[in-house]
Amino acid sequence: MINNAPKPTTIDEYIAGFPKEIQEILESVRATIRAAAPEAQETINYQMPTFTLNGNLVHFAAFKHHIGFYPTPRGIDEFTEELSRYKGAKGSVQFPLDQPMPLDLIRRIVLFRVQDNLKKADAKKKRKTA
Numbered sequence: 001m002i003n004n005a006p007k008p009t010t011i012d013e014y015i016a017g018f019p020k021e022i023q024e025i026l027e028s029v030r031a032t033i034r035a036a037a038p039e040a041q042e043t044i045n046y047q048m049p050t051f052t053l054n055g056n057l058v059h060f061a062a063f064k065h066h067i068g069f070y071p072t073p074r075g076i077d078e079f080t081e082e083l084s085r086y087k088g089a090k091g092s093v094q095f096p097l098d099q100p101m102p103l104d105l106i107r108r109i110v111l112f113r114v115q116d117n118l119k120k121a122d123a124k125k126k127r128k129t130a
Contacts, residue, residue, distance in 0.1 A: 011042050011049040022062050025101060029060050029067060032103045036110035054121035057113050066094040067101065071109045078112050079105065 008014035015026045026049075033040070033051050040051040048061040048070070059070035066087075073091040076083060082105055087094040095101055 007047060008044055010044065014044060014049050018062055022097070025067060025097065026060070026062055028101060028103060029069075029106060032106050033058060033060070033110050036107045037114050040114070051110075053114060054117045057117060058110055063094075065098075066096050069093050069095060069106065069109075071113050074116055075109050075113050079109055 008017060011030060015023050015030070018026065030042075030049065034042075037051055037053055037057060040053040040057050043050050043052060045052075045056065046059060048059040048068075050059045051057040056072070058072075058075070059068075061068045061070075070092045076088060076091055076093060083093050086096075
C-alpha cells in the first residue's frame, strides 16, 4: 500500500492502494468471503478489510510476502490441521503470495465463523429474554 496515502475507509479504497497483481488476489479473497457470508457487512476495522455479522467475522490484509487472514482464535482452532502448513498465531494465518490462495479453505473457515457468530447472537438473545 502507498505509505503516505490517506487511510482507506472502504474495502474498495484499501484494495486500490496495491499493485494490480495484489489487487486481484485481494478481490478473490473478498469474493470468496462474500459468497460464503452474503449477509455480512463490509467495513474497515483495525485498518483492514473486515466482514461483520453479529460482530467481527473475519479480517484480511495484504503484506509484502503474504495475505494475512484473521478469523479469530476459534476460526483458527477449528481448522488447526489444515492451517498447520502456514505461519500463524492465535487468531491469524499467513497465506504466502507465492502460492495459490487456499480459497476453499477460506470459504470453509468463513462458513464456520458465520455459524459461530449466529449461535452466539442467538444465545445472547435468549439470555436477554429469559
